[in-house]
Amino acid sequence: MIKAPRGTRDLLPPDTALWNFVEAAVRDVFRAYNFHEIRTPIFESTELFARGVGEETDIVAKEMFTWEDRGRQTELIAPIRGLSAPPRISTVEGLQPSSEISQIGEGKGQSLTLRPENTAGVVRAYIEHKLWDRGLNKLFYIGPQFRRERPQKGRYRQFYQIGAEVIGPATAGSESPARDAEILELLATLLDRVGISNWTLELNSVGCPADRAEFNEALRKALDPVAAKMCADCQRRVVTNPLRVFDCKVPEDQPIIEKLPRISQFLDEPCRVHFEQVQAILKSVEVPFVLNDRLVRGLDYYQKTTFEFTHGALGAQNAILGGGRYDGLSEALGGPAAPGIGFAIGEDRLVMSLAESAESVVRKPDVYIAPLGTGMNREAARLARELRRHDLVVDLGDESFRLKKSFEAADRLGARYILIVGENEVKAGAFALKKLASGEQVTVPRGELAQRISRAT
RNA sequence: GUGGGAGUAGCUCAACUGGUAGAGCAUCGGACUGUGGCUCCGACGGUUGCGGGUUCAAUUCCCGUCUCCCACCCCA
Numbered sequence: 017m018i019k020a021p022r023g024t025r026d027l028l029p030p031d032t033a034l035w036n037f038v039e040a041a042v043r044d045v046f047r048a049y050n051f052h053e054i055r056t057p058i059f060e061s062t063e064l065f066a067r068g069v070g071e072e073t074d075i076v077a078k079e080m081f082t083w084e085d086r087g088r089q090t091e092l093i094a095p096i097r098g099l100s101a102p103p104r105i106s107t108v109e110g111l112q113p114s115s116e117i118s119q120i121g122e123g124k125g126q127s128l129t130l131r132p133e134n135t136a137g138v139v140r141a142y143i144e145h146k147l148w149d150r151g152l153n154k155l156f157y158i159g160p161q162f163r164r165e166r167p168q169k170g171r172y173r174q175f176y177q178i179g180a181e182v183i184g185p186a187t188a189g190s191e192s193p194a195r196d197a198e199i200l201e202l203l204a205t206l207l208d209r210v211g212i213s214n215w216t217l218e219l220n221s222v223g224c225p226a227d228r229a230e231f232n233e234a235l236r237k238a239l240d241p242v243a244a245k246m247c248a249d250c251q252r253r254v255v256t257n258p259l260r261v262f263d264c265k266v267p268e269d270q271p272i273i274e275k276l277p278r279i280s281q282f283l284d285e286p287c288r289v290h291f292e293q294v295q296a297i298l299k300s301v302e303v304p305f306v307l308n309d310r311l312v313r314g315l316d317y318y319q320k321t322t323f324e325f326t327h328g329a330l331g332a333q334n335a336i337l338g339g340g341r342y343d344g345l346s347e348a349l350g351g352p353a354a355p356g357i358g359f360a361i362g363e364d365r366l367v368m369s370l371a372e373s374a375e376s377v378v379r380k381p382d383v384y385i386a387p388l389g390t391g392m393n394r395e396a397a398r399l400a401r402e403l404r405r406h407d408l409v410v411d412l413g414d415e416s417f418r419l420k421k422s423f424e425a426a427d428r429l430g431a432r433y434i435l436i437v438g439e440n441e442v443k444a445g446a447f448a449l450k451k452l453a454s455g456e457q458v459t460v461p462r463g464e465l466a467q468r469i470s471r472a473t
Numbered sequence: 474g475u476g477g478g479a480g481u482a483g484c485u486c487a488a489c490u491g492g493u494a495g496a497g498c499a500u501c502g503g504a505c506u507g508u509g510g511c512u513c514c515g516a517c518g519g520u521u522g523c524g525g526g527u528u529c530a531a532u533u534c535c536c537g538u539c540u541c542c543c544a545c546c547c548c549a
Binding site for chain 1: 547
């Protein structure tokens with residue numbers, strides 16, 4: 017039996033109703049903040065992620081689905097029919113870093129990658145279509161992303177993100193701490209709106225690149241003498257990415273980590289002021305937050321404000337969304353200066369955290385039509401068409417069904433009413449309409465059916 | 474990528490130290506030819522994840538592999 021590939025899954029009813037409920041609520045919230053939807057390709061040039069997300073990040077270094085495009089010749093038809101020459105798909109794992117990734121783009125077959133996140137794609141589109149000239153600087157997206165990680169609860173190889181970006185020239189206000197606060201307040205509204213309580217907003221600032229360099233230096237100095245006493249992971253981090261030492265959960269390491277310098281001590285004046293203003297606005301709009309100067313986001317492009325919303329009951333993957341400011345990203349991708357801030361919600365995790373049950377958001381049929389006897393399918397179809405025009409949810413059976421079977425079907429579907437369409441009814445021009453919950457049954461003339469069904473509860 | 478646990482009917486789970494698989498629910502049919510949710514009877518449904526090994530005999534023991542779950546790594 018062919019099964020869904022590792023780390024992917026089918027979303028089935030009634031769960032899909034819950035997903036649609038979430039997405040509808042989210043679109044509502046975005047509208048109120050004047051965000052507009054953008055849809056970018058599901059795959060992009062590998063180079064975009066290498067430059068945008070950072071070649072040293074785990075995502076780019078070992079978690080991308082990457083393949084080499086073959087231009088116009090073979091496409092996928094031959095290998096699939098004959099199974100003789102399967103398409104070559106590999107992760108970047110087998111490649112040498114940087115040099116090869118950029119070389120591939122220059123050959124005949126360009127290197128392509130399933131998007132592991134959506135910010136790079138949005139910024140690429142912003143640059144490509146000169147969106148700053150159209151006043152489009154508040155964008156949101158909803159869609160699948162792909163990472164080749166080991167699956168576990170709340171983590172899939174195809175997962176869904178709901179995200180938004182504020183991006184634009186500084187003159188448009190995109191650099192303002194007001195945007196940071198607006199984004200955070202939007203998120204608080206959004207979570208409340210979909211019915212998630214008990215979230216925690218953790219807030220930090222990682223400063224400008226200059227601050228980070230200085231801080232990294234100080235961190236290395238502080239770690240140098242103590243690194244040998246730390247866990248194996250930390251020893252590796254000290255070399256590759258000292259910031260990540262703060263993520264360590266090994267108890268023995270905590271006393272050492274407590275004494276390390278903090279990024280907050282290295283923020284320059286503009287960054288410090290920016291961060292203070294973000295906090296001041298949050299207090300003014302009464303969005304609760306906790307400062308966490310150990311919160312360091314993984315992607316290279318973050319600077320200044322970084323944040324995370326967490327929620328219990330998600331296991332180890334307790335971050336329901338994360339984001340931050342990325343003022344240098346546009347330039348890193350060859351675009352104009354365009355400060356920005358954004359976030360990505362893990363939709364899979366968001367749905368998992370919902371108190372709402374899938375059943376409760378499914379719209380059940382208002383009426384089930386039971387045709388009874390030869391020729392009654394025709395009558396039933398006409399009635400169904402008419403009732404559906406009145407915005408009623410209608411389902412129906414078949415004239416060969418015994419009445420009992422129709423009743424059982426109506427019960428199973430959770431219909432509110434059953435409408436019996438038999439010869440007697442057609443002759444009389446009035447139909448037996450029975451409320452399934454109470455058993456109350458009335459005879460209703462054709463013309464009054466729609467009104468009768470929609471009115472009652 | 475690393476470590477641990479688990480895969481038996483559509484779903485939830487049984488099957489003692491190896492003896493060729495069973496229940497509940499669900500589905501379909503009947504009791505009940507135009508009136509359901511209850512009850513009773515019956516039927517359908519499994520290459521016990523897949524492949525190999527040990528054995529007279531494997532759901533059970535061993536090896537490999539795939540998938541899921543938990544944790545690490547990392548992240549949404």
